[in-house]
Amino acid sequence: MRVHIAENAGACYGVERALNIVLKTAQSANKQDDIKPVHTLGPLIHNPQVVSKLEREGVGVADEVDDVHEGTVIIRTHGVPPQITDSLGHKGLSVVDATCPYVKKVHKSAKKLTEEGYFVIIVGDADHAEVQGIAGYCKDYLVTTSVDDLVELKLPKKVGVVVQTTQSQEMLDTILCYLSRRVNELRVFNTICEATNERQAAARKLSLEVDAMIVIGGKNSGNTRRLHEISKENCANAHHIETADELEAAWFEGVSDVGVTAGASTPQAQISTVVEAIENL
Ligand code: SF4
Missing domain, CATH: 3.40.1010.20 (4-hydroxy-3-methylbut-2-enyl diphosphate reductase, catalytic domain)
Structure with missing residues (x-):
């Protein structure tokens, strides 16, 4: 069975950048003598596995400005109105801006x-x-x-x-x-931003050439769901998964070529794990 990864798949520039910013911020907070909490304002990305991993690194999720009373607040890729940045500053919180450029x-x-x-x-x-x-x-x-x-x-x-x-x-x-x-x-x-269009075009092209398509990304991620819809239009054997545990052997019976794509909030490491699992089925 041959596995083909879509030409454009997985985390975009803005998401990779934000993940690096968050991890660096958490590491530097953990080194301080007086450890203060680090929160993202809303989940950093629509990817439950990544959000859980960040929680294990000490990065919590605050839904509202009122939910944070001390420490650092990270603004996610989507950005916020300037009034929100101001209100975080007025509360004396340290603000790290991971808004996509x-x-x-x-x-x-x-x-x-x-x-x-x-x-x-x-x-x-x-x-x-x-x-x-x-x-x-x-x-x-x-x-x-x-x-x-x-x-x-x-x-x-x-x-x-x-x-x-x-x-x-x-x-x-x-x-x-x-x-x-x-x-x-x-x-x-x-x-x-071209990242979304490029991922959709690549999924469309690849799904025409394979017998099965695996789309990786959060079930709550709109752009990943769209990649699954596009893949399904060309390949009935298309499946949306978050992790390798969800792969089913029956999807690959009689299949010689498998396509893999992933939403803009799926890090490369998550794609590699799934590809490896398919190759070892
Ligand atoms: S604008 Fe959005 S899709 Fe484009 S690079 Fe930034 S975070 Fe990614």
């Missing part, structure tokens, strides 16, 4: 548009933490993933657009096509 770029663009008097349209999911962080940099804004929301809106003369990093180009194109005919002055910052 690509998300920081969206913050910067949203802030610039706001300062220059643009009404900001954020193309993204309103309930996603990244979008809530971006909105914190805007004054007058609308969050949308549908032209229908714009039909109801009396569009101002100056409209600026920024995009949640994981949105699709098609979605942005549809919204821009509508706006460009109705707005006097339109300024667009295309802030889509």
Whole structure:
């Protein structure tokens, strides 16, 4: 049985970077004489195994600012509104910012548009933490993933657009096509990060070439679930797992080529463990 790993699979730059920051922060906190707690504000990534590993390293998860009273708080890749960073500082907490630099770029663009008097349209999911962080940099804004929301809106003369990093180009194109005919002055910052698109394209390609597909990542990870859906469109024998323990021998009966892909919050070590388990079946 041959195992093929998708060309783009697993943890993206922003997630790898955040994991390194968190581990370094925990190590340095553990070396202090007076050990103070370290928390991430929300789970660092949608990967229960990694979150549990971090807990064993001494990094807890705080759901709200009010849940932390001392020590260090790490801001995750999605970023937060500036008001949250300020409130952590006012509480005297030490803040370590692991916001992905690509998300920081969206913050910067949203802030610039706001300062220059643009009404900001954020193309993204309103309930996603990244979008809530971006909105914190805007004054007058609308969050949308549908032209229908714009039909109801009396569009101002100056409209600026920024995009949640994981949105699709098609979605942005549809919204821009509508706006460009109705707005006097339109300024667009295309802030889509290619990591998601690259992983989806690679899963699509590989799932056409194999007899079984294994998709690794948190069951709570939206981008991993999407990789599973894409794989299933081309390969009925596609399975979403978190760990090697979930592999079933029956999936590999009569199979000569197995494809493996993983969501953007799955570290390489987790992929290697699963590949090794498949090879030893
Ligand atoms: S998907 Fe892109 S924007 Fe999001 S954390 Fe990864 S590198 Fe950063």
